[in-house]
Amino acid sequence: MDSLTKLNNYSEEEKVNFIDFVNTLLAQSVIVAAKESDKRHYRFYEMHAEEIQEYFLFAGWEVKTSENKVITLRNTTGKNKVNLTLFESTLLFIIYKLYIDQLTSLRLVRDVRISNLEIREQFFHLNIHNKLPPREKMTLALKKFQRHSILELVQGNWDDEASEFIVYDSIAEIIKPTILKEMDTWINELNNIEEWEDNEVNK
Template identity: 30%
Template sequence: MNIGEAFHNLRNQEKEDFIRVANRLLSTTFITRKNEQNKKDYYFLERHYELMREYFSLSGWELIHDRPLGVFQLVNTYGFNREKLKMEESIILLIIRLCYEEKKRTELSLAENVLLTTRDIQERYLALKIREKPLDRKVIRETINMLKRYNILQNLDSDPADPDCRLEIFPSLLLAVRVEDIKELYDKLAAYGSGESGIPSGGEEPA
């Protein structure tokens, strides 16, 4: 059965969901069942994975399903449509990834997602001596809002720049920033502290 026939055989509601979920993936890159707002779309993708995968492949996209993490990721096979992060955005993303890894290793919790605060990010930034001044509040706010759009995290309090703002980190972060160990994260952050510019190798681009 070809893609056209398979789509035609869907119920009307499923066709509407197919179009909505496809467009959502194109705009967010990640859909995770660990985000309550994503669960309906995540399970739709599970049920129709082969059809969605073939549909995206026609235009140069690969739909990846990491079942243990509970994450779908859409990747352009030609390297297009990728978010080019500014230096401070890359630093914040790497710090969040570092904090995520350390909390997963040291805290005994049944919660699937990791909780951080904006203060955690600022304190780690200063402790690593990347720059002498704290991160600008506007940069923090804009970066967290950008990562929220990609389903990498969500802020549980209104202002992401508030030091006490709680951030719920989703496992899609592990696909956005792929590293082998904590040392690699420290090395990447040290590269920024030494004045190197640009995004280090390793894929800190979430889309």
């Protein structure tokens, strides 16, 4: 039975779940099994992976899963990339670095958790333009990352220094490991740009 036939034979409940899954994946680009709101989508994918993959492939999209139970969606023409400002890219790097540091030091850690304070300390150590980022700008960027299932606020308010975020394994599917080696050069470039916060980069 081909995938189209399988889709047509879905029950009403399966059709609703399929539509919900497709729209969620298109909106987030990733679905994370460890994220509470994504669990039902991940289970649905496990049961219907073949027809979901063929459905997206027909429209020029590739659906993949990782060992960490992360579903990623990539357009075969590269048109679904999210444009990040230099500030957002730097913040994403910092979150990735904190994520890697925790995985390295706590190999059996269940959830990778970071705080706003840790993020701001990393900005301080990078010494970009000799200043910390505005709290409002950081909050907007963190909310953007949550919409794409990279992290999730689990304790406190967005701008509290003690606030905690779970960082999902999806970040390892989004960022190239080589970015850590490239970052020193990138930071030097940022310091040579007067207004770096609102410029976009392709990293």
